[in-house]
Amino acid sequence: MTDIRTTLHQTTRDLTACGSPSPRLDAEVLLMHLLRIDRLRLVTHPEQALTEEEVAGYARWVERRCQGEPISYIVGVKEFWSLTFEVNRDVLIPRPETECLIEEVLATVPAGAGPRIIDIGAGSGAIAVVLAAEIPAAKVAATDVSTAALAVARRNALRHGVADRLEFFRGDLFAAAPGAFDIIVSNPPYIPDGDYPLLPEGIRAFEPRGALIAGLDGTAFHRRIIGEGADRLRAGGWMYLEIGAGQREIVEAHFRQTGLYDTIRFRKDYGGIDRVAIARRSKDG
Ligand code: SAM
Ligand code: GLN
Numbered sequence: 001m002t003d004i005r006t007t008l009h010q011t012t013r014d015l016t017a018c019g020s021p022s023p024r025l026d027a028e029v030l031l032m033h034l035l036r037i038d039r040l041r042l043v044t045h046p047e048q049a050l051t052e053e054e055v056a057g058y059a060r061w062v063e064r065r066c067q068g069e070p071i072s073y074i075v076g077v078k079e080f081w082s083l084t085f086e087v088n089r090d091v092l093i094p095r096p097e098t099e100c101l102i103e104e105v106l107a108t109v110p111a112g113a114g115p116r117i118i119d120i121g122a123g124s125g126a127i128a129v130v131l132a133a134e135i136p137a138a139k140v141a142a143t144d145v146s147t148a149a150l151a152v153a154r155r156n157a158l159r160h161g162v163a164d165r166l167e168f169f170r171g172d173l174f175a176a177a178p179g180a181f182d183i184i185v186s187n188p189p190y191i192p193d194g195d196y197p198l199l200p201e202g203i204r205a206f207e208p209r210g211a212l213i214a215g216l217d218g219t220a221f222h223r224r225i226i227g228e229g230a231d232r233l234r235a236g237g238w239m240y241l242e243i244g245a246g247q248r249e250i251v252e253a254h255f256r257q258t259g260l261y262d263t264i265r266f267r268k269d270y271g272g273i274d275r276v277a278i279a280r281r282s283k284d285g
Pocket of ligand 2: 187
């Protein structure tokens with residue numbers, strides 16, 4: 001027979017021993033999800049007893065965490081834009097900095113507008129689903145090369161009640177999605193090949209490689225999306241691309257080389273890193 005207090009105490013010790021950088025927090029988050037209780041309940045009822053089944057389930061989760069697996073894959077969900085997204089190892093775990101891209105899109109869409117939007121490399125659907133939820137008249141195309149990722153995105157669209165305004169296309173960038181768009185958004189893979197080995201072990205061992213690596217300088221996808229996107233963006237339409245640290249100059253040059261975009265600007269994330277490239281498809285050209 002054990003209770004919440006004892007379990008948390010022992011598990012924090014175990015997670016410390018196996019090298020978790022945040023043992024107490026990990027122990028609490030895993031237990032909250034397992035018992036389906038919030039933090040207030042966890043803190044105010046330390047005497048609550050755990051069943052044998054709960055103890056066994058918790059031990060399996062803690063073991064996975066000890067092997068370095070990200071918490072979000074273990075509990076199967078991640079919060080993004082205050083919505084809960086299903087995640088599994090077929091999709092990148094949505095990152096908080098991607099909320100900067102959402103903010104920029106919402107700041108430029110006029111109230112009441114019903115833009116046609118495409119999200120290239122939708123993964124879990126985090127961007128596509130939030131935009132559909134925040135822009136009630138929007139129609140969103142979500143594309144990905146990964147069939148397994150699109151299945152997760154589809155479930156997230158259903159979970160958040162926007163499936164009727166989302167369409168899913170499996171294919172390379174724009175290839176499978178017909179037509180022209182008012183807004184193109186993408187958080188493409190942008191880790192330079194040479195930087196991949198330097199990523200934290202928890203990312204390399206568990207997150208999909210194809211969601212992360214992107215050629216010599218990490219801007220291979222940006223270059224292609226900017227090039228192909230010029231033909232798919234309506235005149236006056238907007239493109240929003242997430243970028244990595246140090247990629248601003250290269251991405252800006254990609255935009256300028258086409259000669260088909262104007263109003264090119266960059267938005268920093270809360271860590272002060274240029275994180276979103278924004279550009280408008282020129283009216284002529
Ligand atoms: N949009 C999600 C987000 O922001 O959390 C996932 C972004 S993840 C960094 C990049 C996604 O692009 C992955 O889901 C990957 O499968 C997809 N992808 C990789 N190559 C692609 C390609 N050639 N065409 C379309 N999608 C691609
Ligand atoms: N921000 C992610 C990371 O640091 C990379 C996301 C991407 O390649 N689009 O792991």
